[in-house]
Amino acid sequence: MRYKVIVVGAGMVGTSIAWHLQKHNSQVLLLDKRPPGSETSYGNAGLIQREAIHVHPFPRHLTELIRVLPNQKTDIRYHWSAVLRHHQALLKYWQFSAPAAVQQIEEEWKTLIEHCTNEHQHMIAAAGAEALVRRDGWLEMHRSKDKFGMAVAAAKKSQEQGIEHQVLTIDALKRLEPNGNFDGFIGAIHWSNSWQVSNPGALVKAYAKSFQQMNGSVVEDTVKAIKPDSDGWQVITDQQSFYTDELVIAAGPWSNQLIKPLGYDLPLFPMRGYHQHFKTTVQNTINHSLVDMDKGFVMGPMQQGIRITTGAEMTLMEAPKDLGQLQAVLHFAKQILPLNEVVEQEAWAGSRPCMPDMKPVIGAAGKHDHLWFAFGHGHQGFTLGPITGRIVEELIHNKPLTVAVEPFDANRFSKA
Numbered sequence: 001m002r003y004k005v006i007v008v009g010a011g012m013v014g015t016s017i018a019w020h021l022q023k024h025n026s027q028v029l030l031l032d033k034r035p036p037g038s039e040t041s042y043g044n045a046g047l048i049q050r051e052a053i054h055v056h057p058f059p060r061h062l063t064e065l066i067r068v069l070p071n072q073k074t075d076i077r078y079h080w081s082a083v084l085r086h087h088q089a090l091l092k093y094w095q096f097s098a099p100a101a102v103q104q105i106e107e108e109w110k111t112l113i114e115h116c117t118n119e120h121q122h123m124i125a126a127a128g129a130e131a132l133v134r135r136d137g138w139l140e141m142h143r144s145k146d147k148f149g150m151a152v153a154a155a156k157k158s159q160e161q162g163i164e165h166q167v168l169t170i171d172a173l174k175r176l177e178p179n180g181n182f183d184g185f186i187g188a189i190h191w192s193n194s195w196q197v198s199n200p201g202a203l204v205k206a207y208a209k210s211f212q213q214m215n216g217s218v219v220e221d222t223v224k225a226i227k228p229d230s231d232g233w234q235v236i237t238d239q240q241s242f243y244t245d246e247l248v249i250a251a252g253p254w255s256n257q258l259i260k261p262l263g264y265d266l267p268l269f270p271m272r273g274y275h276q277h278f279k280t281t282v283q284n285t286i287n288h289s290l291v292d293m294d295k296g297f298v299m300g301p302m303q304q305g306i307r308i309t310t311g312a313e314m315t316l317m318e319a320p321k322d323l324g325q326l327q328a329v330l331h332f333a334k335q336i337l338p339l340n341e342v343v344e345q346e347a348w349a350g351s352r353p354c355m356p357d358m359k360p361v362i363g364a365a366g367k368h369d370h371l372w373f374a375f376g377h378g379h380q381g382f383t384l385g386p387i388t389g390r391i392v393e394e395l396i397h398n399k400p401l402t403v404a405v406e407p408f409d410a411n412r413f414s415k416a
């Protein structure tokens with residue numbers, strides 16, 4: 001079987017790329033070992049984050065490091081095995097987290113983020129997925145006066161970039177979320193032009209269905225190897241070989257496994273998160289996702305129930321689940337809402353695909369023709385899938401670009 005383009009990885013990123021290419025008349029195969037939207041793009045907090053103009057730097061202040069080092073915090077934890085294996089990437093992450101570097105990175109990052117809701121909207125409309133999306137924002141809740149003050153100042157500044165917010169007193173928060181107990185909180189920010197999705201995996205599936213309705217092909221099979229051939233690429237799976245003119249690797253945190261044999265060694269590292277659903281009742285119904293900024297977790301109203309998602313755990317992809325962080329978070333979540341009945345016994349875990357400079361890789365692979373990379377979207381890949389899809393389509397079809405891709409170049413680390 002020969003295709004114009006094969007996209008490996010049917011998460012939010014790969015599915016959006018396949019959708020854009022198919023829409024512009026490429027004959028596309030979307031290949032994944034699982035059905036579309038079954039991995040990280042399934043288990044996330046479901047926020048389409050127009051407000052996310054700030055990246056997530058490595059803690060550099062001594063007070064921050066002292067806070068994180070004992071490994072007991074709810075928002076970030078680490079395992080030494082992962083720190084050792086990924087030490088080079090983490091060292092780079094630390095370097096890129098210097099304030100001047102972060103300022104530059106955020107200038108480049110915002111060129112992607114500013115398109116997020118518009119780009120999702122095209123795909124939501126085409127996929128008939130309106131019912132999955134709410135456009136009334138999410139609530140960032142604070143317990144500490146100092147951090148709240150800084151967050152409010154930053155929110156005011158973000159208005160210049162078209163980001164809308166309201167500062168809420170606890171009374172105002174309670175009016176929006178009457179079921180919540182906000183003892184211990186001092187205020188909140190309502191990010192009103194960000195969106196929330198009630199089933200992130202279902203949104204990816206809806207986009208994949210829309211892709212199939214345009215005659216795109218979806219195949220469930222595990223890619224074992226990719227090899228250049230005289231006309232393009234051979235993609236060898238568990239069951240067969242596929243051939244293509246252009247090949248896109250969008251396999252999220254697994255991307256390195258596929259490209260290392262070709263001589264690419266990008267500093268991609270995983271940051272795990274967990275979620276668990278609790279049955280929705282009259283007493284715990286919420287209208288918005290609630291984010292506890294001090295404890296570092298999200299409570300989202302999902303189709304499956306109230307989804308509690310954790311912050312970052314630096315661990316190996318293959319490491320067994322460590323439920324310590326989720327348990328610690330649930331202690332605080334249960335103070336905010338009655339969460340009495342779990343929906344599934346086993347918590348979900350998945351890995352954010354992270355890069356040390358907190359920017360995704362989008363563009364030509366560099367060492368091989370007709371090979372394209374799109375991964376490393378870290379904490380915001382669900383938000384950024386559709387704009388990534390548009391950019392990759394423009395690159396492959398040699399069109400003028402909506403966003404300059406130099407900051408996202410795959411070879412930026414070897415050049416540095």
Ligand SMILES: Cc1cc2nc3c(=O)[nH]c(=O)nc-3n(C[C@H](O)[C@H](O)[C@H](O)COP(=O)(O)OP(=O)(O)OC[C@H]3O[C@@H](n4cnc5c(N)ncnc54)[C@H](O)[C@@H]3O)c2cc1C
Nearest residue numbers: 009011012013033041044045047223252273380381382383
């Ligand atoms: C707890 C948590 C909360 C988050 N919340 C948000 C949020 O609110 N908003 C936001 O924007 N982002 C959020 N994120 C981040 C976001 O989920 C990720 O950035 C995004 O899902 C990455 O998408 P992806 O398509 O690159 O990867 P994935 O969704 O992981 O897709 C990669 C695909 O590649 C496939 N694959 C891998 N190897 C192979 C192979 N050899 N053969 C075939 N297929 C293969 C996998 O099966 C998988 O389907 C969160 C992440 C976590 C963990």
